[in-house]
Amino acid sequence: FYHSLVKKRAKKNYIASxxxxxxxxxxxxxxxxxxxxxxxxxxxxxxxxxxxxxxxILSSGPTLSPNHRSTLMAPVTDEDIKxxxxxxxGDKSPGLDGYTSTFxxxxxxxxxxxxxxxxxxxxxxxxxxxxxxxTGITLVPKSSHSSxxxxxxxxxxxxxxxxxxxxxxxxxxxxxxxxxVDEAQxxxxxxxxxxxxxxxxxxxxxxxxxxxxxxxxxxxxDLRKAIDSVSWAFLRQMLE
Numbered sequence: 001f002y003h004s005l006v007k008k009r010a011k012k013n014y015i016a017s018x019x020x021x022x023x024x025x026x027x028x029x030x031x032x033x034x035x036x037x038x039x040x041x042x043x044x045x046x047x048x049x050x051x052x053x054x055x056x057i058l059s060s061g062p063t064l065s066p067n068h069r070s071t072l073m074a075p076v077t078d079e080d081i082k083x084x085x086x087x088x089x090g091d092k093s094p095g096l097d098g099y100t101s102t103f104x105x106x107x108x109x110x111x112x113x114x115x116x117x118x119x120x121x122x123x124x125x126x127x128x129x130x131x132x133x134x135t136g137i138t139l140v141p142k143s144s145h146s147s148x149x150x151x152x153x154x155x156x157x158x159x160x161x162x163x164x165x166x167x168x169x170x171x172x173x174x175x176x177x178x179x180x181v182d183e184a185q186x187x188x189x190x191x192x193x194x195x196x197x198x199x200x201x202x203x204x205x206x207x208x209x210x211x212x213x214x215x216x217x218x219x220x221x222d223l224r225k226a227i228d229s230v231s232w233a234f235l236r237q238m239l240e
Contacts, residue, residue: 095159
């Protein structure tokens with residue numbers, strides 16, 4: 001029964017052919033692989049040259065207080081690591097190493113000290129084992145007739161150690177974002193609600209139809225895969 005389910009799922013996930021951007025169809029596994037690799041190489045990061053950041057512009061904007069800096073730079077404790085591990089759902093797909101959060105929790109007496117030491121070393125040195133930093137991307141079709149690379153939803157399968165480090169960083173950053181991100185940014189900041197901006201937009205649009213008002217316009221900008229295409233060079237400059 002189990003093997004039949006695995007075979008059925010493998011058959012369902014098999015990508016027999018793909019349509020190129022020019023409309024041509026290919027059934028070659030090599031060409032299918034190359035098409036996905038080409039697409040994601042162009043998506044994850046950008047090849048566009050970014051200008052150097054002007055430090056004077058950054059210094060003139062909101063900055064972190066000494067207390068906020070202390071919060072970000074505080075040493076990671078054993079409890080930080082274990083509580084973060086407990087917060088990762090045990091049935092989440094594992095990374096390339098195959099170990100889920102449940103494995104680490106069930107075998108904590110055996111691997112706990114080594115896991116804690118490895119994560120603390122990452123926060124101390126800024127370096128992580130290459131194998132832990134590898135992420136597998138599985139492609140889930142958005143419909144039963146997916147034929148282009150854009151018709152597949154990428155699901156990143158990160159290793160549990162990678163997840164722990166990322167979640168600790170995300171939790172700490174979330175505590176200080178409100179101090180440095182302008183109020184106009186309503187989404188992705190703890191304590192703010194995206195619906196506030198939606199309501200504001202509705203009110204603005206309602207005013208547009210009033211008589212005897214000055215000419216005006218509204219511009220909507222939608223950046224395709226905005227987060228995935230952020231320049232890594234830009235991020236490094238910001239962090240420095």
